[in-house]
């Protein structure tokens with residue numbers, strides 16, 4: 001049961017949209033899926049219709065518990081888990097308090113592997129675990145890199161998005177050498193793809209040269225339904241199943257399952 | 260001479276695009292402008308055509324010097340400054356090493372006010388100082404909030420972008436109470452505005468209700484020229500002056516100057 005981090009420190013490239021729709025799509029096809037929201041903005045939590053005010057515990061509480069006592073992994077994660085947000089889909093939510101996790105982690109022994117410890121306690125219950133990352137390479141993201149077997153990297157076909165790649169790969173390399181020898185980029189997914197736009201094609205060519213066969217053949221088009229769905233608290237996958245965006249993410253689900 | 264931070268922890272909302280084009284536009288109208296790139300991705304640095312490999316010193320070096328010795332502010336900033344990147348526009352660049360600033364700052368006394376100290380040494384030389392922020396609310400951004408008189412908040416008209424507002428305003432409030440009593444949101448600028456899209460209008464209405472007269476009357480349209488310009492190392496303002504994007508940023512310049 002693979003654990004995939006959905007990472008890219010460049011902001012607004014479609015990490016949350018990909019994590020939410022891929023998780024929903026995998027659950028739709030009968031897989032047991034856990035989505036961990038590891039971004040203090042908590043967009044994945046809201047995008048799945050979870051009311052932040054009413055959650056009992058969040059990823060922050062898991063980190064805080066583990067800082068106290070490593071043996072709390074299972075009970076702590078259990079408290080934060082929201083089961084069956086959609087059929088087959090569980091979620092560990094995030095709220096603003098997750099921004100307070102970095103100071104908590106900084107002072108702790110083993111600060112980079114808390115998330116790996118927490119997930120070890122529940123991995124066996126799932127076919128897939130996806131983790132939505134914040135737009136930075138700080139301790140929250142390093143924990144994701146340490147906990148993941150593979151990485152899914154959404155790439156917007158824009159010049160600035162290309163620029164951040166070397167920074168991301170440098171960090172991945174260090175984490176692989178020091179903490180997680182199995183870590184690798186599994187898939188790069190081109191998002192907000194507009195085939196009429198010359199820049200899109202130029203960036204897509206550069207990404208393909210760099211990542212070769214890791215680049216998904218699926219292109220996620222720019223599609224307004226994908227940005228409308230979060231306001232309704234439901235993935236476009238289920239809310240707008242006939243949209244171009246949902247169709248593209250369904251294709252991604254098939255590609256991922258056929259891996 | 261106002262110091263404005265261009266901030267929003269939501270990723271990809273147009274912070275860099277706004278900072279670069281506003282800085283270029285103010286310089287075009289005869290103002291002496293300093294743009295500080297405070298994002299380890301260094302997109303503003305690249306967007307202005309600066310070769311990262313060839314810079315002598317960056318904002319990271321300024322922070323590292325100040326951690327050693329507070330009296331180094333003037334000489335350190337002087338070393339990092341790149342003068343006349345465009346007529347009337349100086350830049351303090353950023354490279355990946357800026358990601359190493361947070362650990363350096365964390366251990367230092369007065370960790371939140373290093374940038375304010377550094378800029379105090381040169382403020383008198385400029386009519387405007389703009390600071391491009393990373394997509395997070397960590398120490399790099401807190402330093403910007405402590406150093407700024409006002410904030411320019413680019414807002415993408417999308418649901419997720421709205422969600423982060425309360426977190427941003429909470430942090431601004433704390434910084435105002437503890438470190439910088441004059442700090443205030445000067446202007447909110449709606450970016451990637453697509454008037455045909457219903458969601459755009461809904462989000463715009465919510466933002467206007469919240470921020471009232473602080474919302475700029477200028478709307479920055481989604482315009483491909485704005486995303487093509489960075490690849491050429493020049494702001495769209497000067498590279499594609501007849502584009503809709505450049506025209507909108509020229510209007511913003513006029514609004515800002517008329518303040």
Ligand SMILES: Nc1ncnc2c1ncn2[C@@H]1O[C@H](COP(=O)(O)OP(=O)(O)OP(=O)(O)O)[C@@H](O)[C@H]1O
Pocket residue numbers: 010011012013014015016017018039043133134135191192193220221222223224226227228230245268269270271394417418419420
């Ligand atoms: N293919 C798409 N077509 C249209 N809009 C999209 C698409 N993918 C994402 N969006 C919208 O673009 C914005 C950015 O996407 P999203 O929030 O998923 O990116 P992110 O990488 O998670 O951002 P952050 O770096 O802030 O975490 C959101 O408002 C989202 O609704």
Ligand SMILES: Nc1ncnc2c1ncn2[C@@H]1O[C@H](COP(=O)(O)OP(=O)(O)OP(=O)(O)O)[C@@H](O)[C@H]1O
Pocket residue numbers: 009010011012135158159160161269270271272273274275276277298302392393394450451452479480481482483485486487489504
């Ligand atoms: N009005 C616009 N029309 C079209 N594209 C735009 C517009 N504004 C910005 N862009 C493009 O959208 C992407 C995101 O913009 P930008 O990088 O300026 O946002 P940011 O908030 O600085 O991102 P980050 O959070 O990563 O720092 C960039 O590729 C940029 O070229």
Ligand SMILES: [Mg+2]
Pocket residue numbers: 015016017039043133134
């Ligand atoms: Mg996100």
Ligand SMILES: [Mg+2]
Pocket residue numbers: 274275276298302391392393
């Ligand atoms: Mg930026």
